[in-house]
Amino acid sequence: MSSEPTGPAGPAVARPRLTASVPCLAPPPWATSQRALFELLDQGWRRFSEAYCNPDGSLRYEQELSSRDGADDFMEAFFNWPQLYLLGGADDLLPAAARHWHGVAGQLTRLGMYRDEFEIGYDWFHQGESLLFFYFLTMADPQAWQQRAARFADLYLDPACGNYDPERRIIKAPHNGSGGAREGVSDSPSYPWTEAEAAQYGYPLDWLIDPMAPVPPLAEDPRLGEQMQQRLGRGDAVGNLSVAGLVLNAFLATGEHRFADWLGEYVGAWKKRAEANDGLIPDNVGLDGVVGSQLEGRWYGGHYGWSWPHGMYSLAQAALVGAMSAALARRDDSFLDMPRALLDAVIAQGRQGRFADSDSSIAPRWRAHLGDAIDTDTLLVPYRHSDKGWFDYNPVQASVPLALWHHSDDAADRARLDGLRAASGYDWASVRPFRDKEEAGHEEPWYAYLAGDNPDYPEQILAAAQIQARRRLALLETHAGRELAEADIHLWQNVNPVVTEALVQLTWGGPQVVYNGGTQQARVRYFDRSANGGVRPGLPQDVAALVSSIEPLATTVTLINLSGTQARALTVQAGALAEHEITTVTATHSCAEWTGRDSEYLPHEPVVQSSDVDVAGPWLDVDLPPGTQITLRLAMRLRAYPPSYRSPA
Template sequence: MLPALTASVPLLEPPGWAIAQRELFDLLDHAWRRFGRDFTEPDGRLRYGGRLSTRDGVDDFYETFFNWPQLYLLGGADDLLAESERHWEGVTRQLTGLGMLREEYERGYDWFHQGESLLLLYFLCMAAPERWRERAVRFAELYVDPAHGNYDPAHRIIRRPHNGSDPSREGLFDGDAYPWLPQEARMYGYPLEWLTSREHPPGRDPRLGEEMRRRMGVGDTAVNLATSGLVLNAFLLTGDGRYRDWLAEYVGAWRERARANNGIVPDNVAPDGTVGGLLDGRWYGGHYGWSWPHGWYSVGHAAVVAALAAALVTGDDSFTDLVRPALDEIIGHGKVMAFTEADSSLQSKWTVQLREDVHTPTLHVPFRYDDRGWFDYNPMLMGVPAALWHHTASPEDRERIERLRAASGHDWRTVRPFRSKEEAGHEEPWFAYLAGDNPGYPERILAAAQAQVRHRLARMERYRGRDVPEADIHLWQQSNPVVTEALVQLTWGAPQVVYNGGLQQARVRYYDATARRPGLPPSVAALVSGIEPEATVVDLVNLDPEAARPVIVQAGAFAEHHIETVEHTVCEDPSWVGDLYDYGHSEPVVTSAPVHVGGPWLRVDLPPSTRVRLTLRLALRARTPSYATPFDRSGGAA
């Protein structure tokens, strides 16, 4: 039996955040069903009759549904998991027919995009590990087993930037040149910018042709670090030490290269294992690396995915030093300016996210580096610093975020209604809330989430029934009405998943003890207001006036934390109800009581119209992470 406690504090005036949270669950339940009716076929595939003319596109199909099983894990409808699985199956058949997959996996493409494609799979594995184990292990073996041609254990590299299930797919493009559109060149420039400044006829630029194929089409690149998410997923499913050892070896090799480069992770390794071996000694300039097209936006995300994966399975937090020096380097080169004065290549992202503050002087950091030095200045993306701090809970990583806040010219307490591609971007006001000076954040972020769902529903109404040309295959992900960032922050006490291939973080997760499934039970709302290991604070509210709701609280996304003790609120005196002829009630007397837990799970029984505050003392990463649940034979009984 699991350690248990029963809530006894009466729920008299439901907090606004609890009502808003359950209303968001209800709206999302309507929204995903509507999307399925309007944009998908009976077998789960997307309504699309065209072709895919380049290697790009797989991610755009899977990304559409990436957060649907995540919503199920949070407490979405019972049938949402089956619908998410149906869409993965349908899209996989669809992409196989389009020639993009081999044996259900990407034939060969970069990991900036593969990481995006795989988020749907990772959440499905988290929600139904038994059903998805075989596939996930088969995919991970493409990299762990050198026989598949992707991994070179002698040099500890992945052999090429475009990798996957088809070892015959070489280089970075089919045909004579990389498919780089003029508008993309205007935003991001060209690869191998240092090679030549001469004008070339369209389609004959060597930077997009033979030189790109020779210098960038083989060897390892930093974004391949995102393969760590796929291998971590296999470890969580199986506990097989081979996956732990591979992560330690591969991520460890990149950590050594970073140390040899003054701490900054390089972005390219030649087939012989030398950094810069094909780029005349440059540590920068690799495919989806520091110079082109996105810099930190791609390198930083891949590095933090790898660092946290290796640290999680080995227990060695020194792997996080794969990220910190580069992060501190770009912060060190920061400049205060208005966004309108910056040379940012991500204009469309920041104009929405900053709104009126595009004119406010604030800290900008460089995302890219080439022979000219650092350039492409942007406000700091907070996903990497937040993920790092959430993992370590170290004063050093928290202080970095506080310094970034102090250097910011805009108010971190502001909540703006937007939904970025990553379905993230509200880390700043969330951090201010956890710091204790943004008390209205829960209700404001839930209102912003409602706005984005309703905006997406309006967009769906406008575009449903239209034929989708290949150039507009982003329509589906731009219309996906599921939003989860607010629920992840408020109920799990975590930042949104790192979009380019990460696995979800969580200080706590929940299971419905009656339905024996992951997620909050119906009518139950949760709010995490503190995530310090010695005092992780969780409020649970049962809004149902008639039904009891038992909840199992899990420490960590993968039961990797250990709940030592919990202090919980109690109301032992029923006199607050008063006498029969009283016209009101008195204030309930609330005290607290301790419970020893000594494991990753705690059962909380919530009678009708009750609430409880839990203050959990956690030992972080004291257990081997896995997808085990409290209902497994080894996990205990509810």
């Protein structure tokens, strides 16, 4: 093990270089399974592209789109492809992903959904989902995408674009984009709500009709017609907090402080509204800047808010995206008090009961997640609120409190997670091979692994990922060549064979990205230095990584070069955005005499020791000779540097 002196963080400063010397004689199952998953996913994206896409990268779709909805479904099919590249996917995956983005953006322009490469105007529950693809492309190649990132963010910073009112600190409509604030919630006089959706979610503005009165036809229902367009189709909505992810993306790509200033201003305004409402973030603000002014004083009932359709499921993610974006850009974790207070207020309304008996509006999602535990008493919290009080009881979606803890490493955030685990009637160590919309959902068993009482988790989650990827490949082949109708365009994301949650958790030590437009979290990331002296994001070929511990001030990761003949080299980065400092590293090493003499029948037992090396920066270089491994305990100072998409030189 060798090292070089280091100084303050910066791409031109020398940094330590460690050489692995501990032999990996019998590669652990998690390492071989991890590399097998990389190989399978590489086969998967190539087959999807071949079966479902045109040469320009667009999707094979010959129909029109009849409403404002649908653009997100085109982009979501590829959202985690550049994320896979960042993890260590194939070299040609990045240009392939860029080709698909440009092809689909052009396709959506022809379909009347995009203008200047950006959605004309739709809600941010959906725009946040579709923009993950763009955010990961920017993260993977910031030079290529930074001008576009700034241009998109300026749609909200520049009042002349028609979206933002800087005096009242509001976005002027729930539907917004390159066409400015887009009044109404549909292009038709009546919102296109179906009988099935009404049965599942109920109606917005449910107080407009006496509950004893006959239900009018959908096209004549004031809750879906003019009243909805006027009351819910103008003014700010809580879902717009996901715009913060777009603005943070521009800040990370450019470093321009005007983006950070806007985040502090806009998210700060929502934080104050939440504080004035006893910690429960309201879901609507009128054009006059007053909460409830379009809903006769109600803090609930806004578009994609507390009453309709998803409640906590969508607005908690929006609040988290907003708060974490502002906290990162402004380097001020007090913004996180907004989602903390939201969680604590809703958890306080919880009750014990069987999920099988709940009034959940999203029961299929939780039945897949819980399995047999639907019949066990567990903590259920209300996701929605209206004039009738709290309703729609579900388990707490663990991704939100886990993301808070992962960012802060705060004892209170960890205590909240531990309290939720104790109140759950289901086993947090159980791994089920389900798929959910967020390409996530295994936060509980991962957290149990990090807590030290789920040791088999790496092998189990990698097996679950194999099952899901192979299932989707089979579905992909079943539907290949099928001409899709507009109602069926969710097929693309449902058969996307790229599954990344397991790789994010195990290699980066981070949760899967918050699906409604979040920014990737990680304790460590990697840059491949193996080829021609250059550097690209991701693990090198043949290298497996496992983050086994995330302590308040340290992270432990093991790196293994599975190749028996090829050396690999990489840089370890502290944080997804080089925002943390590695103060020191404790690294394993061994003497070279383990092979023994050629006339002996057995190798000698390697003697493994550890040594400390000072780092004082966000990056550390590691050389991995063939068949070697190294375990690094990285002592860290969290958020020591401004976050950025910069990469090591």
